[in-house]
Amino acid sequence: MKWRSLEKSSAETDARPLREIFAERRDLISKYVPPETQAIHAQAVAELKARHIGENIPPVGAKAPAFELQDHNGKIVSSSDLLARGKLVLCFIRGRWCPFCVGQMEAMNLVLQQIEQAGASLVAVSPQTVKQSFFMHDQHKLRFPLLSDAGNRVARQFGLTYRVPEPQETVYRRAFVNLPFTNGDDSWELAIPATYILDRDASVLYATAIEDYTERPEPSEIVGMLQAKT
DSSP: OOSSOOSOOOSSOOOSOHHHHHHHHHHHHHHHSOHHHHHHHHHHHHHHHHHTGGGSSOOTTSBOOOOEEEOTTSOEEEHHHHHHHSEEEEEEOOOTTOHHHHHHHHHHHHTHHHHHHTTEEEEEEESSOHHHHHHHHHHTTOOSOEEEOGGGHHHHHTTOEEEOOHHHHHHHHHTTOOHHHHHSSSOOEEEOOEEEEEOTTSBEEEEEEOSSTTOOOOHHHHHHHHHHHO
């Protein structure tokens, strides 16, 4: 079973709805991951939901924080430059080690042309290093920038950050998910997955943040929102 998509993406990209892809991955987890490990991940998600992190993000109508981050090639990308060209779809992800983040990014890659035709650009933000972002971009043939948010500085401004619970940290270490190496710091801090659509003045047109990392909005929903706003 290919958990972290270490092989390069095939020429045949999975065009099924994201919910079907994720349901299949959840089924594989249920089949192959020990129940005690599944319970630890479920408890971590339950704790995040109990804290209502997803309810404390900038709401529709608010102004999103400005940012400048390095992309997968080390080039500085600013939100002001992106918004000068049109609307912006902004995805916060955990990293290349997360099969659900990989699935979401590959699915968003498939609708990139529709996003651009609706007058918007697409970027994804994660705490992983520039080098890790480069590897992810290259392996999965992504056609949009992956931005490295060192220390989750921008994610914190969006109200998305949390510290990985110690039981889950132990599981990740055992599975060789080395966040200090991947992210370049020892914080064991991540952002819950979130997707925004920002208008040219940085006002939030659409916002969703989900504590359960196995759930993401359908790319078709994002495209539909953009088309409705044009």
